[in-house]
Amino acid sequence: MSEIETTTPTPPTPVEKKKRNKGQFVFKEYIINQELSIGQKVGTDALLVAGYTCISKYKPYNLLKGNENSKNNQLNKLVFEEPDTPYDYNQGKNHNEIINYDEEEEGNENWPKYILDIGTGTNVLSIMMGQRFRKSIINSIDIDDSAIAQAKINIDTIFKQGKSITDRNYLFHTAIQDFKPNNFIIPTNNDNKDDDSVNNVILKHVHGIDLEKNEITIPLLLKQGKSYTPSVDGYYDLIISAPPYFPTDPVNDLVVSNMQENRRVARHTHTLTMDDLVQSVKRLLRPDIGLFTTIVSVPDPAIDLELAAQNHGFICLEIIDVSDTPQSKIIRKMYTFKLPSISVNNQNNNNNNNNKNENNKTFTYGETVKRNFAIYETSIKESTIRNHRKHSNQYKWMLNDFCNHFLKEEFLTK
Secondary structure: OOOOOOOOOOOOOOEOOOOOOOOEEEOOOOEEEOOOOOOOOOOHHHHHHHHHHHHOOOOHHHHOOOOOOOHHHHHHHHHHHOOOOOOOHHHHHOOOOOOOOOOOOOOOOOOOOEEEEEOOOOOHHHHHHHHHOOOOEEEEEEOOHHHHHHHHHHHHHHHHOOOOOOOOEEEEEOOHHHOOOOOEOOOOOOOOOOOOEEOOEEOOEOOEOOOOOHHHHHHHHHHOOOOOOOOOOOOEOEEEEOOOOEOOOOOOOHHHHOOOHHHHHHHEOOOOOHHHHHHHHHHHEOOOOOEEEEEEEOOOOHHHHHHHHHHOOOEEEEEEEEEOOOOOOEEEEEEEEEOOOOOHHHOOHHHOOEEEOOOOOEEEOOOOEEEEEEOEOOOHHHOOEOOEOOEOHHHHHHOOOOOOOOHHHOOOOO
């Protein structure tokens, strides 16, 4: 009797991941240059908090009774309530069609008027905000020289391409603790310090950066009766930040002290603690209808952020627990906060989270909502692409209007 021949199955050859230019991050509508940004290049945290913020579930219009099926709320449901809905790659390949936008309805056109990006880095958050909120004026702030230089390149480059994305973006070089929206350089013979124009002369902000596009865009704003900062009352309707979150001391930590300064500032909290951040947001966020969104690591500084927010009177509307895969531990938390004009402790218990918009219609904020979000479907060990994993449906739906780096995953099983 002859022996039965046995063969060992050959494992599939991993597909090589195509090398990308690390000096750029390619979006559907634009390219973010990051060759100067040693401190913080475009990463997953930035994409997540920008994508999450752009859903804008908690903007006043979406909370009104009867608007449950707005485009924003539909996307929120798809991402967080129906996370297993298969992603439509044909939808993703159609760059001319977006799935999340603001319907042209009464009461849905005036929010957010002003957006503040704290710690802008390459300016990626602001640019994504500019793509999503086409009428908003955006102020971007950073303390680091190289970040400001990189942001300036990205803003002007995209503007020169004729895209209405960065035309409303204005850049400021300062620490957020020192920033005041109405801090203009005023002619000595004029006492009006609360406007960005005096006798039709454009005033320069103390911390403002001279962008090439400003020569065109600021006069246009002036003709429309608008300011490039919220100089009248100093409040922003939306504040977003992907702050530094490694709580280390550069004085006592040799590893941190030996880092390049811009990388150390971008990643470590010694120049911006969570309490510093929250205090600054409290000073600049419009009470009641303004929103603050951010992303931090766990357990630190998430605990510090939550404590600071509570101590300064913020209400946490939503917490998103972010994990690498559906089965893995939580690695990040995303938050949406609001700041009530009346202390929570002083509000009537029966109307604790109610508010009214400009049309005097009541909307309700309710208890803190908690959601889960997985970045990938599988771990790196399970992936069939070397050094790459298939992103989750949640991730792809949320970033559909912005990104195309996951379209190559269409025919992957893992």
